[in-house]
Amino acid sequence: MTRAMATETATADEQLPRAGVEQFTAVDVIKQKRDGNVLDHARIDWVIDAYTRGIVADEQMSALLMAVLLNGMNPSETSRWTAAMLGSGERLDFSCLRRPTVDKHSTGGVGDKITLPLTPLVAACGAAVPQLSGRGLGHTGGTLDKMESIPGWRATLSTEEIMAQLETVGAVICAAGSELVPADRKLYALRDVTGTVESIPLIASSIMSKKIAEGTRALVLDVKVGNGAFMRSTEDAEILARTMVDLGNEAGVRTVALITDMSVPLGRAIGNSLEVQESLEVLAGGGPPDVVELTLTLAREMLILAGLEETDPTDMLMNGRAMDSWRRMVKVQGGEPDAPLPTARHTHDLLVPADGVLTRLDALPVGVAAWRLGAGRTRKEEPVQAGAGIVLHARPGSEVRAGQPLLTLHSDDEDLFEPAIEELRGAWEIAPAGSRPFDRTLVTNRIC
Secondary structure (H helix, E strand, O other), X not given: OOOOOOEEOOOHHHOOOOOOOOOOOXXXXXXXXXXXXXXXXXXXXXXXXXXXXXXXXXXXHHHHHHHHHHHOOOHHHHXXXXXXXXXXXXXXXXXXXXXXXXXXXEOOOOOOXXXXXXXXXXXXXXXXXXXXXXXXXXXXXXXXXXXXXXXXXXXXXXXXXHHHHHHHOXXXXXXXXXXXXXXXXXXXXXXXXXXXXXXXXXXXHHHHHHHHHOOOOEEXXXXXXXXXXXXXXXXXXXXXXXXXXXXXXXXXXXXXXXXXXXXXXXXXXXXXXXXXXHHHHHHOOOOOHHHHHHHHHHHHHHHHHOOOOOOOHHHHHHOOHHHHHHHHHHHHOOOOOOOOOOXXXXXXXXXXXXXXXXXXXXXXXXXXXXXXXXXXXXXXXXXXXXXXXXXXOXXXXXXXXXXXXXXXXXXXXXXXXXXXXXXXXXXXXXXXXXXXOOOOOOEEEEEO
16 A cells, blocks of 8 residues: 555554454343443453444434434443454554644534635645534534535545645545445434434444544634533533543544634524635635634634644735635535635525514524525535525624614525524523623533
């Protein structure tokens, strides 16, 4: 295998048992966890490998996942579960690159387009950013769906293409290869349909097995908390962050996590091409203050881990180098950076009912409404509308006037406006002028 090839198979001592006679039975492993016992390493190794190979059936793994959800896993179990998933497939190796590698992962939210401006920004500062991303499901948008609204842009790259692009451009946003952590693809789909998504050990192992397999040397985690996030409480968000940071550092990946607010949508645009347009505003030196703040905060954390902390990312936004990096990244992947972005065929304004101050705008109903308009999907195979979504004309804390637009809904299908409007009922609050101002702390904690 040449240095240009960035995939490697597991070494002999990492290979999981594949004997003709199975070591354990699925029922044995299920009972162990059902009864609240700690799963030993051998059973974890076996059940992940056997499920990946099709020896353990979906209904059996479903029972085990539910037992994990109800009884939890200790740090040793979570670490071994992650390692077993990691050992199910190939790993990328970027050690031959001349740039230091660093990655970012967000647990997802409403209007969270940060990956789009952040990746070329950090690359413009001298790092290599291998951003292997996914598609949206439900109310949280997917990075690949957003990027695919750019005419000609392609998500699927070979390993050789990823390596070449990181060497020359320093930035790549693409889909993960099919051989990267195949155990997680099966488990992720199963968790989604068995009510076991909320388990913190399963969330942490899913995220970190993929991030470690991607081969980056450093990782910044953006763990969202609030009504529009996966973690609704600060306590759960901090537990998840600590678990993932420990898994990353244990695997030799320098890892830091920020806890960030997702009670209000990020920025003013929610939806695929709408979020691309807002990202371009940030790369041009403008954009909503909260998107700019979080982009720069995460960039600084990434640059510290990459050993490039002397570079100021603000300069790269202001002098146009981040935009240059974006344009090169899009072009190399077949996209047309100057082409007009798709727009929805229909729009519908929701008007401010009375003068006052917007004191609340909940992220979750806004995200669900954007999904209803066609920006998201309920099943992996469903298409999305590139131009669908919502534009916010006011943020909490803003003074508003009766009759002015508060939100503009975008969709190719006018029949989708009513279901979206229904989701938005009660999503905001307008108080009399002079009411207590809205106070939002975007980054609430740092865990390392």
